[in-house]
Amino acid sequence: MNALYRTSLVAATALVLTVLSAAPSAWAIDIKRVVSPGGIEAWLVEDHKVPVIALEWAFEGAGGTDPQGKEGLANLASHTLDEGAGPYDSQAFQTRLQDSAVSLGYSAGRDAFSGSLRTLSDRRDEAFDLARLSLAEPRFDAEAIERMRAAVLSSLKRDLADPNYVGRRLFYSTAFPDHPYGGEIRGTLDSLPRITADDLRGFVKSQFGRDRLVVAAAGDIAPDDLAKALDRIFGGLPAKTSVATIPDVAPKGLGETILAPRPTAQTVMLMGQPGVKRDDPDWYAASVMNYVLGGGGFGSRLMEEVREKRGLSYGVYSYLIPMDHTALVMAGGSTVNAKAGQALDIIRQEWARMAKDGLTDEELADAKTYLTGSFPLQLGSTQSIARILLQVQRDRLGIEYLDQRDRYINAVTQDDIRRVAKRLLDPATLLTVLVGRPEGVTPTKTLEGGS
Numbered sequence: 001m002n003a004l005y006r007t008s009l010v011a012a013t014a015l016v017l018t019v020l021s022a023a024p025s026a027w028a029i030d031i032k033r034v035v036s037p038g039g040i041e042a043w044l045v046e047d048h049k050v051p052v053i054a055l056e057w058a059f060e061g062a063g064g065t066d067p068q069g070k071e072g073l074a075n076l077a078s079h080t081l082d083e084g085a086g087p088y089d090s091q092a093f094q095t096r097l098q099d100s101a102v103s104l105g106y107s108a109g110r111d112a113f114s115g116s117l118r119t120l121s122d123r124r125d126e127a128f129d130l131a132r133l134s135l136a137e138p139r140f141d142a143e144a145i146e147r148m149r150a151a152v153l154s155s156l157k158r159d160l161a162d163p164n165y166v167g168r169r170l171f172y173s174t175a176f177p178d179h180p181y182g183g184e185i186r187g188t189l190d191s192l193p194r195i196t197a198d199d200l201r202g203f204v205k206s207q208f209g210r211d212r213l214v215v216a217a218a219g220d221i222a223p224d225d226l227a228k229a230l231d232r233i234f235g236g237l238p239a240k241t242s243v244a245t246i247p248d249v250a251p252k253g254l255g256e257t258i259l260a261p262r263p264t265a266q267t268v269m270l271m272g273q274p275g276v277k278r279d280d281p282d283w284y285a286a287s288v289m290n291y292v293l294g295g296g297g298f299g300s301r302l303m304e305e306v307r308e309k310r311g312l313s314y315g316v317y318s319y320l321i322p323m324d325h326t327a328l329v330m331a332g333g334s335t336v337n338a339k340a341g342q343a344l345d346i347i348r349q350e351w352a353r354m355a356k357d358g359l360t361d362e363e364l365a366d367a368k369t370y371l372t373g374s375f376p377l378q379l380g381s382t383q384s385i386a387r388i389l390l391q392v393q394r395d396r397l398g399i400e401y402l403d404q405r406d407r408y409i410n411a412v413t414q415d416d417i418r419r420v421a422k423r424l425l426d427p428a429t430l431l432t433v434l435v436g437r438p439e440g441v442t443p444t445k446t447l448e449g450g451s
Contacts, residue, residue, distance in 0.1 A: 042215035072187015083144035209241030216389035267436030272330035294318025341440020
């Protein structure tokens, strides 16, 4: 981070904190619940200062499970929905998007299939129609499918040579074997060629239903106009769909240290164990704890002990991963092979120290200040506001959540931190994955042919 950027960021954060402390009412966000004539609900932050509208939506549970042998179906659909729809082939559809300065995209995940639309206010009619066509009348022309398939295959082949990717895939396949969370959402080199246009059409028909639709909007649109747009974009979709239920799952492989040998100069380290879901009452205490442990960048304990004091890594971190059907608390980083054992020992020592001693009063206060003061910086664009609104809905946090968030964080006590740290952090049960040629480590399992 260069000095000018760092100074600007500090100044911006200080300004936000000053505004919030001087005029807390300015921080309140007016979220309106909008229901269309057809019964489709959305949350809206109305703002007419900038002529931009952002819509974010998700079909919950859609795309979570691909048919056996055709893994990657949902992801390929996300790449091809905007590659031609209705009367427009791929080139014509993309030209209409570009000519109208409309941004439309989709993404597939294990817990939901998401869409995103951003448009200037005076182009909204065109934008809404293109979004509707992409959902209700995707073409899935052969040329577009093959082009997108080739792009996904290329990205998979490239990633197979990346130690960081190899580590992530090995961690998740070990933690969640025989569960969708353990698979690669993009599919495999074998499964992708098997996916047909009929598979894609069947996916859209079976997965996109209004019964699992969640929508958020922000920007230059009134509630009545948004209500009409909801029916216009989504009203033609099936009222109900039948999507396979993903079961809850606890991570496996706890306590194991798995090595994937690679002829690299550094060892990639990835460690994790059960965490907290987003609706867990301990979420806020866990967030504060994680900020101090490894989520706070250069101010975190892991960075201080591993990088600053000993120079063992350019970066080491911890983070929380809440998913719909499980949760993880994780740590990761990389180090030269000769120092891998030392780096792992220090991470585990910090894991244990947090579980035993918790935080100092100064660390607790600093973490709360950062987590509350930095949050407004995440609301810097119309699209970011819509995305956060969508996630708040999906997490079932309530329409008043954004106004209450700071209170939840500031209510975290030292007793909360100690309880949560003891609950979550146990270095003896960390699932550890290493990619490289680490020294000073005794793995419980080494993958054959990993070199």
